[in-house]
Amino acid sequence: MEKRVIFKGWMLPALLLLPQIVITAIFFFYPAGQAIWQSMFVPDPFGLKTQFVGLGNFEYLLGDPYYRASFVTTAIFSGLVTVVSMGVALYLAILADRLIKGSGTYRTLLIWPYAVAPAVAGVLWMFMFNTRVGVVAWYLGLLGYDWNHVLNEAEAMGLVVVASSWGRISYNFLFFLAGLQAIPRSVIEAAAIDGAKFWTRFRTIVWPLLSPTTFFLLVVNVVYAFFETFGVIHTITAGGPQQATTILVYKVYSDGFVGQDLGSSAAQSVILLVLVGLLTVIQFKFIERRVHY
Amino acid sequence: MSEQRGMVEKRGLGHWLTHLGLIIGVLFIFFPIWLAFVASTVTQPEIVRPPMPLLPGDQFFENYSKALLSGVNAPVAMMMLNSLIMALGITIGKIVISLTSAFAIVYFRFPGRTVFFWLIFLTLMLPVEVRIVPTYEVIANFGMLNSYSGLIFPLIASATATFLFRQFFLTVPDELTEAARVDGASPMQFFWHILLPMSRTNIAALFVILFIYGWNQYLWPLLITTDPSMNTIVMGIRQMFPSGDDLADWPVIMATSILAMVPPVIVVISMQKLFIRGLVDSEK
Amino acid sequence: MKIKTLNLALVASMAWGTAASAQTEIQWWHAFTGRLGELLDAQVALFNSNQSDYKVVATHKGNYSETLNAGIAAFRAGEQPHLLQVFEVGTATMMAATGAIKPVFEVMQASGLEFDPNAYIPAVTGYYTNADGQMLSFPYNSSTQVLYVNRDKLAEAGIDPDVDLSTWEAWDGVLTQLKDAGVTCPYTTSWQSWVHLESFSAYHDVPFATKENGFGGFDTELVFNGPLQVAHIDQLGKWAQDGKFIYAGRRNEAGANFRGGECALFTESSAGYAGVKAEAQFAFDIRHLPYWDSVEAAPQNTIIGGASVWIMEGKPAEEYAGVAAFLNFLSSPEVQAKWHQDTGYLPITTAAGELTKSQGFYAANPGTEIAGLQMTRNTPTENSKGLRLGSFDQVRTIIDEELEGVWSGQKTAQAALDSAVERGNQLLRRFEQANR
Secondary structure (H helix, E strand, O other): OOOOOOEOOOHHHHHHHHHHHHHHHHHHHHHHHHHHHHOOEEEOOOOOOEEEOOOHHHHHHHOOHHHHHHHHHHHHHHHHHHHHHHHHHHHHHHHHHHOOOOHHHHHHHHOHHHHOOHHHHHHHHHHHHOOOOOHHHHHHHHOOOOOOOOOOHHHHHHHHHHHHHHHHHHHHHHHHHHHHHOOOHHHHHHHHHOOOOHHHHHHHHHHHHHHHHHHHHHHHHHHHHHHHOHHHHHHHOOOOOOOOOOOHHHHHHHHHHHOOOHHHHHHHHHHHHHHHHHHHHHHHHHHHHHHHO | OHHHHHHHOOOOHHHHHHHHHHHHHHHHHHHHHHHHHHHOOOOHHHHHOOOOOOOOOOOHHHHHHHHHHOOOOOOHHHHHHHHHHHHHHHHHHHHHHHHHHHHHHHHEOOOOHHHHHHHHHHOOOOOHHHHHHHHHHHHHHOOOOOOHHHHHHHHHOOOHHHHHHHHHHHHOOHHHHHHHHHOOOOHHHHHHHHHHHHOHHHHHHHHHHHHHHHHOOOHHHHHHOOOHHHOOHHHHHHHOOOOOOOOOOHHHHHHHHHHHHHHHHHHHHHOHHHHHHHHHHHHO | OHHHHHHHHHHHHHHHHHHOOOOEEEEEEEOOOHHHHHHHHHHHHHHHHHOOOEEEEEEEOOOHHHHHHHHHHHHHOOOOOOEEEEEHHHHHHHHHOEOOEEOHHHHHHHHOOOOOHHHEOHHHHHHHEOOOOOEOOEEEEEEOEEEEEEHHHHHHOOOOOOOOOOEHHHHHHHHHHHHHOOOOEEEEEOOHHHHHHHHHHHHOOOOOEHHHHOOOOOOOOEOOOOHHHHHHHHHHHHHHHOOOEEOOOOOOOHHHHHHOOOEEEEEEEHHHHHHHHHHOOOOEEEEOOOEOOOOOOOOOOOOOEEEEEEEEOOOOHHHHHHHHHHHHHHHOHHHHHHHHHHHOOOOOEHHHHHHHHHOOHHHHOOOOOHHHHHHHOOOOOOOOOOOOOOOHHHHHHHHHHHHHHHHOOOOOHHHHHHHHHHHHHHHHHHHHHHOO
16 A cells, blocks of 8 residues: 655655664664574673584574474463463453443453563462462362472463463453444344344354454464563463473573573574564564455 | 343343353452452561461551562662653654654655665564574673663564554545645644644554553563662562572562552553554554 | 763762772672671671771672673673672583683782681582682582471371481381371472482482583583482482472472471571571471481582672772682681571681581571581592582573472483483583583
């Protein structure tokens, strides 16, 4: 899509673009290039000496079953976060949409966690399920369930998924509710008069009309689960037990800044770069399609 | 209206079940926050000997003043100020550079325009986490560790906002531009007096999104602020858990968690209407 | 915004400059908060008030990992402090950084201050000395593992609180009795790798890694999957399956369970003493770490953990004189004895230990002498003087991961330790490559 009416000249636009170009060049392209360059070296942490290894870092990483396993962990984690946060949000949005009055109040109440940082959400949930002081863990114990996410992989994964999804429910809820409210009443009522039950109406009318919103949220939530959940993992499980919750971004951090292995960390950055590049292409295609439709 | 709705869903039981479902949802959403609040108003022994109470205690002022004024490593008031400066810096900085560059890309034809657009667009979804080690080195080489500029600049270098403004500018009717040109308005006058006022809703939505994004940053401040006086509150909470042979001060940690969510919650709730309109519109 | 910050910084530094121009400033970055942070600040204040030539400025930089990162980053930016507190697992990383650090013995010699290596307790300083016995970093806070016993819990379970727990052989019966009496947490531990593999190997005089546990070179290989270690981990794994050993976390999370009165027995750092004393509402005592009586060499000596202070390279000579004066101050019997008594960390000089004894501290606080005795009961062998392994923080994480597999019953002890050795060796090879 292009503008028919435009202004002339190139000095002004160049000037207007300059800040973004400069910042992007220094803080984006240069570091990204550096990541690619550094991924071919094994430096010592103090920057005193370095060894060229070519693709050695990649060989080392991809030959490491634990690194490969972290892809699977990331996929499972992202999938669960997306499904849980979107599922609960859609359910609540459908309920709120049925109300004639009061959906605004619920919206105000439900919007809160969106503002809570993932790291803080991690602390809150960790506090509830802490095996020693956690209230929820304690009451579960009373019921005869021995909660121990420091040893039980499924419980650890469940906990980080819930803690990560919690804040996202708000965000997804807003979009779903807006999407539902944009569906013309008359269409649904016509179906109701024809005798279609709620589920039939939902499946045949609401869900298809909601699908652009759903797809948009799908992409956004996957990206969220990939990158912004670091705080949750770091505060609750630190990647454990064993490597049950070690997602890719956590590994970049722990190898680079705990393990001081900058070469491996840079190589992981490059792999993530490629991965995210693919996701961007998918999203871009989607956005362009929506813009033109 | 209500009668028409009545045809779709019967009133009565279903109506109350709807409320019940939503209330359960709200309780689920609020429980962690409530518990943190309770924990921030009781004493350490009440917490470490479970189960902790589920109703607030009387230590509110003690715990919050301890957190705000002395904290564990750095006073929380100081960390909140750092967070505020970082969040506002990111928000304002990104909105300003995105507005100008989107304006340039949409309203001008100049050599290399497509290249610039693509260069900026490439950064669309690559978060700082992906290029973390080299970005860290750039900051270190500039001597920007432990500085606000180090906290802010790398997080501005992404094109999400530019892209959103571009999308919006493309929907602005050409007639407006035409009229402005006929009246002899310069590009910048058009930008100031017509385009900016029209973008208010989008700017408001972006303000909320970016403020939350900036305030909630964790990994980046964790890496580049090694001086406690530059810690932001979100990463500062993690720092409050002791590293070796000491004990976690739960009431103060929980008071800090509550304090950490107050500013972003205020921003979201108070700008709710604008935010939702802008958010949902800009997605379209 | 940046300019504003800069101005503020300038103003601030000018203000400081006039106030402190007569003194040489010594920067010290450390990882202590809370009670330990206050005790550290008190030491610094005492040093600063005792003399007027130097002013030590202590700054907290986050936890151990973050402090090390801050130091590394600052060195790369040319803004390193004079002194950096580094946890024991970072020793090899620091030692390998020739050009970034200055060995303590060199600085002390150059200062002309009295420095007698024989005044220090070898079992403590040995971790931080080179092959020639010269001190590389200053052992600031060192502790070792001891056994904490909740006497009330034993009595409740109908067990004599003075029951013999000195050997692991004696444990199974006691744990079973506790379990049968309904105790939910008979035994727990903090720092599993440190207690049950690192120190365990030293205590039983078996190698943890080749080349004198890494002291002999970077080409060391992990060997803690020997029969003795496997048997021990296997026993712990069985206890974990039976609910006799409760795992609470990789660091010292278990301390909360013990202090809260849930657990009967607890292996933890001797520096956990102050915390237990402050929170425990039950009678407890401190005992030697248990050993396997069937192993002839046991008990050898346990090894230390904690942190040491490294001197960073790149400062003017006269400032290193100040560093030497400060380390000299920290070594004095009075300062050491107070630190030892306040924190539960080990005294680093023989004189400080004797002073503590003569002050009647051990008599008044039974159990606090155990750690020191356990460290010094034998001359350290090449298996028991410490560990010097690259990327050791990550090796520990690997060990933690694998042990979690054993506690949850997913892996056998042999499989877990074999895997930990294999994965750890890969990291050691990378470290060797980076420091070639």
